[in-house]
Amino acid sequence: MxxxxxxxxxxxxxxxxxxxxxxxxxxxxxxxxxxFNFAYGSFYSLGGYIAFLLFGLSFINNYFLVFLLAAPILLVFGFFVEKVLVAPLRKRDDWEIKVMMITLGLALFLDNSFQVIFGSRMKSLPPFLEGGFEGGNFYLSHQDVGIFFLSIGGILLFRWFLNNTRTGMSVRAVAQNPAGAQIVGIPKEFVFAATFAISTVMVGMGGILLAQKYFITPMGGWDILVKAWVITAFGGMGSIRGGLYAAFIVGMLEAFVGWYFGMTWTLIVLFAVLLTTLAVRPQGLLGKWG
Amino acid sequence: MDHRRISFLLAVIWTIVAVLPLFFGGTNFIMHILIMCLIWSVVASCWDLIMGFAGIFSFGQVAFFVMGSYASAIISAQFGIPPIFAVFIAGGITAGIGILVGLPCLKLKGAYIALVTFAVHMILEPVLKGEIGRAIGTGGTRGLLTIEPMTIFGYTFSTASPVPYFYLMLLVAVICSVIILVVIKSHWGTAFLALKDSQEFAACLGVSAFKYKLMVFALTSFLTGMMGGFYAHYVGMLSTRMLGIDLFVTLMVILVIGGVGKFPGAIIGAFITIAINELLSPLGPYRPITMGAMVVILVLVLPDGIVGLFERLFSKKPHDITH
Amino acid sequence: MKKALGIFLILALALMPATALWAKDTIKVGVPLAMTGPYTDTGDNYWKGIKMAIDEINTAGGLLGKQLEPIRFDTQEFAPERVMQGADYLCGQIKVDSVHAGWAGWGQDVRAYGKYTAPFFADDGSQSAVDVFKQNKEEYKNIFQLTDTGINQAQSMFNVLMALPYEYPNKKAVIITADDAWGTEVGDTLEKNFKEKGWEVAMHELVPYGTNQWGPLLTQIRRIKPAIIHVEIVSAQEVITFFRQFMKRPTDSILSYGYSLVPREVVETMGKEADGLLGEVPTAMPTPEAPTPEAQAWLDKFETIWGHLPQAGSWAAYSGVKAWAAAVEAVGDEKNHDAVSDYIATNGYKGETGWWKWDEDHVMRAGGDVPIAHYQVQNGEMVAIFTDPPTKPYKNYQFQVPRWIKQ
Incomplete structure (x- = not known):
């Protein structure tokens, strides 16, 4: 037990x-x-497919190189998407809904392009760690441990970036007070694009990290989008710390509900908890920038 | 646009649609698509009313549609209620669920509402397929394969000769579009405009955002659920496969093409989108790619959709500007 | 306003599909399959078989001297109105003389295509499709199922599990299936059978598609230590992640994957890692060695054309086309749909492995010359070890005790 x-x-x-x-x-x-970025899940798959292509190159044989090469590609891609698709819409009153629509169109375009280019069959990446810790009835694979530490490491690195670099601080400034940030000379447009690019890198990296365990499929990003969305709202949109707590609460909740009640109940329980939380705290757990 | 222009546009659209069977009446396949266009045009208009006019980011439209369709099919099968009444009861049930969802949800902010309503969409499938669904008669994973066809005054509509059902749906669509027009141009519509411009200011004037939002939520849920019922009794079978991403995306594209908040854009959008979808169908996997690219380009180039384009064409004449 | 009206009229006219003028001397064949969305890969497997059959007939001079012309229709995610549209388009609009589908709507298709007369071949493998058929056998007489139902396939899986030359350490079974019609049909049948044989079904779980974290379930499995684990989720991602997570601390259990062994990625991704897994394919061409020389020739030809071994459904769909063509030859008129359907129903069709016979419910029941093949992954490839019914070992291929079972 x-x-x-x-x-x-x-x-x-x-x-x-x-x-x-x-x-x-x-x-x-x-x-x-x-x-709100509807194509977020597609960026996840994009990361996986970029890694898949990179592994096809003869001189690439380890994950370090793949991360190193994929990051700038994703960064440029994210920046470009923001500048070309999202930025022109900001002028409009109803830009929020327009952004949702354009990113939904982008998701449709990307997912189905993946399907045409790579085929509907899933792709796999080589495992980045083999073996595991063993002890009696207990087993913990190195791969899982690696995923855990790389994810946490990625988030810590990102927090450090936000708190200690100039760009990071401008991002925080714009988040807290866009008008004020602009008055003190922070280039708001650039910060928006940079944020979009950074988030693309993060989710794309996640895609690479997880592809070796869960594989890459053209439509695989939708589950990720929905999960990320639930967690974001649960933790409070815009709150990184809230997101962190929410992610672990959701992870635990899923594991325990799946184990105790059965896998079909995880989604229902998850949303029940989310609704209850939002009914009590409409802004989510920590609904403020922090 | 002022209400006279909208009414005129509506009259033009519905007149054109009404004569379509003269050309396609003999071709069941096209009549069938036209019936679906009519159904989607109402569903999309309702969505437009919520999103475009009331400014509520509700993503539960497909879910309400599916709820209505199942409710109507189950009611008519289990209680022997004729389909023509069952669809209205189904609308009532859906409106009830809509209010239940709306009560906690409409106090939330934009993206949160989107999430909660989409959550309703997401859980609907496991609920309909699972134990709860089987208990209320959804047929579980098999779905419902025998649904009573629509009967009015002893006349049974069948899919084999779709023209009568087309006119029934046209009548329903006309009534729904008039209801939506009335809402937009009534006190409600003005209230929403005020709320969209400045929620705080409107609230100061005594416009209760929550009350109006809940009312519009209930109304659109009712109409959407009712359309779901009409769909169920027409197609004659139901499965949870409607909850896939395809229908959701199609409705979104309809709004993009028609123009958000540009009633009756959603109606025009429905006909154009479904037509393009069918024309692109031979392209196989390139169809969704083209659709996706089209959405991206349209949002950038034609942000207010077809109706926005009309407006731009007219507003060249200065005296025509109506605002 | 005139301008606007003009634009609108043009757009309204765009609704008229470009109904091209078809050449007069072809026979049109409808092929409604998923070309987009989650079922694309399955649709592709069927298409490969259908295309091969059509090309074969056309190269040999056509059917009754006319070339066959496939008309494809994208069934997307099988939403009810989409299935109906397919039927109205292919049978009502294009007026095809036969329809060759694969997975086609699990009962919805029977209704939609039963309205028309063109012979319709599906690979639903579901009892609900048969139940719909039974409601009106006369109206639906053009419907033919290429595979047996999930219930009978599950029965067959059970028979083979019991016939394995292997002594189970206990009588505990675990069943994990997808929460779709196919999964529940197989799961329920297996549970019933296990219980009748005095086994304990210690766990019977339904899981949604997309599940890839099996920790909670595996935790329970490791406590139960079942002799058999049956997983029925026809999607590679789910079954591979299950296997890999299971293998981290395996129990002494036979892993039976049923139809979920079919997605080609399972064997392609895992190779020899998958050795030991069991699975089945109905209406199957057993591999690596076919039962007859004709069948072997077919296998070789398929591999030459498409560059890989056929996947489940390819041969069934191929045979559907050939069965229909044979019936048309015999009747002498492709337009006489009723006669063609009657001919198929009464005479069946002689294929590469022998006779295909449809029963009174127009289901191609497993058995005779076209049994269900049961495979084990050996050396990274699917090897037929049993056929059923009747349950008997296939040629000289042997069941191997999986490497994770310590005895």
């Missing part, structure tokens, strides 16, 4: 760390620019 519960907790922790990485990028865009 003890081992069983330990198993469930570990499964919840690992899921939680992955969800955290997914949710932080989404909460960031929302927190800074109030834009």
């Amino acid at each position: 003890v081992i069983e519960i330990a198993d469930v907790i570990i499964s919840g922790l690992i899921n939680g760390s992955v969800y955290a990485l997914m949710a932080v990028g989404l909460t960031l865009i929302y927190g800074v620019s109030k834009a």
Whole structure:
């Protein structure tokens, strides 16, 4: 029984760390620019497919190189998408809905392009760590541990970036007070695009990290979008710390509900908890920039 | 646009649609698509009323449609209620659920409403397929394969000769569009305009955002659920496969093409979108790619859709500007 | 306003599909399959078989001297109105003389295509489709199912599990299926059978598609230590992640994947790692060695054309086209749909492995010359070890005790 519960907790922790990485990028865009990115899930798949292509090149044989090469590609892609598709809409009164629509169109375009280019069959990446810790009835794979620490590491790195770099501070300034930030000379337009680009890198990296465990499929991003969305709202849109807590709560909740009641109940329980939380606290757990 | 222009545009649209069977009446396939166009045009108009006019980011439209369709099918099968009454009861049930969802949700902010309503969409599938669904008679994973056809005054509409059902749907669509027009141009519509411009100021003037939002939510849920019922009794079978991403995206594209908040854009959008979808169908996997690209380009180039384009064409003449 | 009206009229006219003028001397064949969305890959497998059959007939001079012309229709995600539109388009509008589908709507298709007369071949493998058929056998007489129902397939899986040359350490079973019609049909049948044989079904879980974290379920499985685990989720991602997470601390259980062994990625992604898994394919061409020389020739030809072994459904769909063509030859008129359907129903069709016979419900029941093949992954490839019914070992291929079972 003890081992069983330990198993469930570990499964919840690992899921939680992955969800955290997914949710932080989404909460960031929302927190800074109030834009909702429907193509977020497609960027996740994009990361996976870029890694798949990179592994096809003869000189690439490890994940370090893949991350190193994929990051700038994703960064440029995200920046470009914001500048070309999202930025022109900001002038309008109803830009929020227009952004949702254009990113939904982009998601449709990307997902189906993946399907045509790579085929509908799933693609896999080589595992980045083999083996695991063993002890009696207990087993913990190195891969899972790696995913956990890389996710947490990614989020910490990102927090450091926000708190200690000039760009990071401008991002926070714009999030807290866009007009004020502009008055003191922070280039708002650039910050919006930069945020979008950074969140693209984060979710794309998540895609690479998870593809070796969960594979890459053309439509695989939708689940990620929905999960990230739930967690973001649960934790409070725009709150990174809230997102972190929410991610682990959701991870644990899923693991325990799945173990105790059955897998079909996880979604229902998840939304029940979310609705209750929002009914009590409409802004989510920590609905403020923090 | 002022209400006279909208009414005129509506009259033109419905007249054109009404004569379409003269050309396509013999082709069941096209009549069938036209019936679906009519159904989607109402569903999309309702969505437009919520999103475009009331400014509520509700993503539960497909869910309400599916709820209505299941409710109507189950009511008519289990209680022997004739379909023509069942669709209205189904609308009532859907409106009830709409209010239940709206009560906690309409106090939330934009993206949160989107999430909660989309959550309703997401959980609907496991609920309909699971134990709860089987208990109320959804047929579980199999779906409902036998649904009583629509009967009015002893006349049974059948899919084999779709023209009568087309006119029934046209009548329903006309009535729904008039209701929506009345709402937009009534006190409600003005209240929403005020709320959209400045919620705080409107509230100071005594416009209760919550009350109006809940009312519009209930009304659109009712109409959407009712259309779901008409769909169920027409197609004669139901499955949870409607809850896939396809229908959701199609409705969104309808709004993009028609123009958000540009009633009756959604109606025009429905006919154009479904037509394009069918014309692109031979392209296989390139169809959704083209649709996606089209949405992206249209939002940038034609942000107010077809109706926005009309307005731009007219406003060249200065005296025509109506605001 | 005139300008606007003009634009609107043009747009309204765009609604008219460009009904091109078809050449007069072809026979049109409808092919409604998923070309977009989550079922694309399955649709592709059927298409490969259908295309091969049509090309074969056309190269040999056509059917009754006329070339076959496939008309494709994208069934997307099988929403009810989409299934109906397909029927109205292919049978009502284009007026095809036969329809060859694969997964086609699990009962919805029977209703939609039953309204028309053109012979319709589907691979639903579902009892609900048969139930609809039984409601009006006369009206639906043009409907033919290429595979047996999930219930009978599950029965067959059970028979083979019991016939394995292997002694189970206990009588506990775990069943995990997808929460769709196919999964529940198989799961319920297996549970019933296990209980009748005095087994304990210690866990019977329904899971949604997209599940890839199996920790909570595996935790329970490791406590139960079942002798058999049956997983029925026809999607590679789910079954591979299950297997890999199971293998981290395996129990002494036979892993039976049923029809979920079919997605080609399972074997392609895992290779020898998948060794030991069991699965089945109905209406199957057993591999790697076909039962007859004709069948072997077909296998070789398929591999030459498409560059890989056929996946479930390819051969069934191929045979559907050939069965219809044979009936048309015999009747002598492709337009006489009723006669063609009657011919198929009464005479069946002689294929590469022998006779295909449809029963009174127009279901191609497993058995005889076209049994269900049961496979085990050995050396990274699917190897037929049993056929059923009747349950008997296939050629000289042997069941191997999976490497994770310590005895």
